[in-house]
Amino acid sequence: MFASTFRVTKFALQDFFRNFWLSLVTLTILVLALVTVNLLVIFNVVAKTAINTIEDKVDISIYFKSEISEDQVMNVQKYIQGLAQVKSVDYISKEQALENFKNKHQDNPKIIQSVEEIEKNPLGASLIIKAKNSSDYPAVLDILQTPQYNNLIESKDFDDHKTVIEKINGITQKVGRSVIIIALVFALISILIIFNAIRMAIYTHREEIFAMKLIGATDWFVEGPFLLQGVIFGIMSMVITLLILYPLLGFIRPYLQLILEGDFNIVKYFNQNFLLIFGLELLGAILLNLISSYIAVKRYVKV
Amino acid sequence: MIQFKKISKIFYPKTVAVKDINLSIRPKEFVSIVGQSGAGKSTLIKLLTSQLKPNSGQIIVGGWDITDIKAKEIPLLRRQIGVVYQDFKLLPSKNIYENVAFALEVCGVPNKRINSVVPQVLKIVGLKEKAGHYPDQISGGEIQRAAIARALVHRPKILLADEPTGNLDSLNTKDIIDLLLKINEFGTTIMLVTHNKDVVNRIKKRVVLMDHGEIISDQEEGKYIL
Ligand SMILES: Nc1ncnc2c1ncn2[C@@H]1O[C@H](COP(=O)(O)OP(=O)(O)OP(=O)(O)O)[C@@H](O)[C@H]1O
Ligand SMILES: [Mg+2]
Numbered sequence: 405m406f407a408s409t410f411r412v413t414k415f416a417l418q419d420f421f422r423n424f425w426l427s428l429v430t431l432t433i434l435v436l437a438l439v440t441v442n443l444l445v446i447f448n449v450v451a452k453t454a455i456n457t458i459e460d461k462v463d464i465s466i467y468f469k470s471e472i473s474e475d476q477v478m479n480v481q482k483y484i485q486g487l488a489q490v491k492s493v494d495y496i497s498k499e500q501a502l503e504n505f506k507n508k509h510q511d512n513p514k515i516i517q518s519v520e521e522i523e524k525n526p527l528g529a530s531l532i533i534k535a536k537n538s539s540d541y542p543a544v545l546d547i548l549q550t551p552q553y554n555n556l557i558e559s560k561d562f563d564d565h566k567t568v569i570e571k572i573n574g575i576t577q578k579v580g581r582s583v584i585i586i587a588l589v590f591a592l593i594s595i596l597i598i599f600n601a602i603r604m605a606i607y608t609h610r611e612e613i614f615a616m617k618l619i620g621a622t623d624w625f626v627e628g629p630f631l632l633q634g635v636i637f638g639i640m641s642m643v644i645t646l647l648i649l650y651p652l653l654g655f656i657r658p659y660l661q662l663i664l665e666g667d668f669n670i671v672k673y674f675n676q677n678f679l680l681i682f683g684l685e686l687l688g689a690i691l692l693n694l695i696s697s698y699i700a701v702k703r704y705v706k707v
Numbered sequence: 708m709i710q711f712k713k714i715s716k717i718f719y720p721k722t723v724a725v726k727d728i729n730l731s732i733r734p735k736e737f738v739s740i741v742g743q744s745g746a747g748k749s750t751l752i753k754l755l756t757s758q759l760k761p762n763s764g765q766i767i768v769g770g771w772d773i774t775d776i777k778a779k780e781i782p783l784l785r786r787q788i789g790v791v792y793q794d795f796k797l798l799p800s801k802n803i804y805e806n807v808a809f810a811l812e813v814c815g816v817p818n819k820r821i822n823s824v825v826p827q828v829l830k831i832v833g834l835k836e837k838a839g840h841y842p843d844q845i846s847g848g849e850i851q852r853a854a855i856a857r858a859l860v861h862r863p864k865i866l867l868a869d870e871p872t873g874n875l876d877s878l879n880t881k882d883i884i885d886l887l888l889k890i891n892e893f894g895t896t897i898m899l900v901t902h903n904k905d906v907v908n909r910i911k912k913r914v915v916l917m918d919h920g921e922i923i924s925d926q927e928e929g930k931y932i933l
Contacts, residue, residue, distance in 0.1 A: 411812050422800040611796045618756060619857070620785035621813040707758060 412628035419609075419629060420636065426608065427637075430601045434641035434693075435648070437594035438685055442649050444587050445681060446656075449673055451579045453664050458572055463534045464541060465561040466548060470498070470528040472556050477529045480553060484533060487547070489540035494532040501527040528558055538572050599696040606630060606700040617707040627701045634693030642686045649674075708734040708865065708896045709755065714764035716750050716920075724750040726920040728764070732898065734864070737891045739907050739929070740900045742917035748900045751917075752869050755898075756790060757781050769864060786814050789858030789866040789895075793873035797842040797853055804829070804838040807856045814861055824860060832856045832886060848879030855886060859895075866890060869900045880906060 420427050468477055477495065485493045496504070502525050509515040519526070535541050547553070548560065606613075609630075616626045653671045660670050674681065709732040716725040725747040732738050740748045753759040754766060757776055765774045773784055797806045804825060811821045829835050832852040837845050845853070851871055858866055868887065872880040884906055891897045901907060907914055907930070914929025915922055 419800065612798050612800070615796060615798060616809075616813065617782075618758075618785060618790055619810045619813050620782045620861075622782045625813060 409628075412625065413632060416629035416632040416636065420633060423605070423608070426605050430598075430605055430637060431641055431644070433597055433601045434637060434689060435644045437598060438641055438645040438689060439648055440590060440594070441587075441685060442645065442681075444583065444590065446653075446670065448583045449670065450660060450664065451583065453668050455572060455576050455579070457664060457666065458568075459538050460534075462538055462541070462568065462572075463532050464544060464548075465530055465532050467530045467558045467561070468528040468556055469558045470524075470526060472528060474498075474529065476556060477531070480556065481531055484531065484544070484547075487544065489535050489537070489543055491534045491536045493534075496530045496532065498525050498527055498529050501525075501530060538576075595692060598692055599699075602634070602693065602696040603700040606697065606704070610704045613701065613704040614707055617705065623705050626705050627698065630697045630701045631694055634697040635690055638686060638690035638693045641689055642682065645685075646682065708732050708736070708769060709898070710765075710767040711751070711754075712765040712767070714754065714761045714766060716747075716754060716759060717762050723920050725754070725761075728920075728922060730915065730922060730925075732896060734896055735891070735894050737888070737897045737910065737912040738899070739910060739912065739914045740898065740917060741902070741907055741914060744902075745919075746917040747920040748917055749869055750920075752790070752867050752898070752900060755865075755867060756788060757784055786861060787863050787865065789855075789861070789863040791851070791854045791858045791866070791868040791871045793870040797850060797857070799842050802839050802841050803834060803845070803853050803856075806842070806853060807860050810857045810860050816861070828856045828860045831859075831889075833882075846879075848875050848882060851875060851879070851883055852886065855883070855890075859890060863895065865896045865898070867898050870902065871899070872901065872903060872906065877905070881909075884910065 468480075474497065481493050481495050484490055502519070505527060506516060506519065533544060535544055545560070548557065613626055650671070653674060657670050661668055709730070711728045711730040714725055714728040715723070717723050728747075728751070730751075740751065742748055750759060754761055755768060755773075757773060761774065765772060767773070768784065769787065771784070776784060797803070798809065801809060807828060808821050808825045811824065816824075826835065826838070829838055832855055834845075834849060834852055834856065837849060837853075842850055842853070855866075855868075855871070858868075866887070871887075872883050875883065880903065887897055887899060888910065899910075911928050913925070913927050916924040916929075
């Protein structure tokens, strides 16, 4: 058994190099498939990040009437904070509001003057509410609509966001759906191409397989080198894909950072999810190779 | 050594390749199977290697009833039989030495023994100098001798040769036949399928004539008659 495993390995490697060009073609197809899968991953991450960035800018501001006390506002904040849909609630006090107002109109002495003339702070406190999902805002607004709260509120600033939110929700769903469809279609195409490439490679060996079987080789002895080659192809294609992918990521990183604002780093993303992304890809590549090789060899092994 | 008992092989839907064949071959015998194209000669060989299963009858090889042989046991059967075909390809990606050694590697023979046996066999078939050549670098006669070396290297008790001289000139044919006779003298049972009249007449051993799937004559020291 040990000797035969060693021989199977020897034949697998020998065959790989003696049929170098065919090996190269199979390998190239595998690498192309893997690179494209990773392009899909990049596309997906970028789309999601872009949507998150926009979504993050959406919020509801509620401005309280100026006579409402801080305690009352705090109570409302506490309550809203407790809602399942709400991510964060920021409190801006009357004083802070005035400060902000002054800062905003620094260059307009008339306004500053008129504000200072009124002794009492004319502005009310406000809360800035961020929901976990853009689709949660309507529910939050509904709650604020109840008289219990509505009576305390001077004005709400959300209407102008409503259309944006609806658009984003639409885009999120569409992008999500199209990524899944593209990924599925692509997976199907690559499976077909790889399956055929391997079948071709094994087809050229059919006389050899026949000869082996007539000499008295067991099925395992004939299949072994092909299966092992499938694993080798899987590992090699993954390594080559990494060698192509990382320079590519480094190249597009500054551009993505520009488009997406903030500190989005695609290289870091791949590093952080290295095992998950490439582990799954490697597993997929090896399984696909093994299954294709197995099905292809089985056809000729039955002599 | 080999026994066919009332063997019939019918190809779907109704080609009767071999019909009620009774044939018994003793150990160390040299039997030539002759007959027109389509007479069922190759079918007989393929039944022995279990490439084909008979529809009825019984086949016994070396005391082993292989009629209903299990798929798992077929490799064992084939390791006890050497086969040479007219177009039985050597592995093109292996050189002559590796091709011959391969038959032993398949059987799980240790490397040490392979390294000592293969050169001996290559010497017997006269290919010692061509050991490192690949199949597309040697002549048809040499390929056929290499194929015989491969069929012999694991010392099978039976050698089946289906038109091994089919595409060789008369000089190479003579070489191959002499080689087969020599192997037979060493004690290997040989079943030779051939179309070649001169070959049969020269061998002067048992000749079985087939026609339309049946044996119509079986002579010791036979001549080729049609
Ligand atoms: N796989 C097959 N399927 C259907 N019919 C077959 C098959 N193999 C052989 N036959 C038929 O069986 C008959 C016997 O074939 P076989 O190959 O044994 O002839 P043969 O005596 O070896 O002929 P040749 O001298 O031309 O090699 C022929 O009629 C052939 O057409
Ligand atoms: Mg024939």
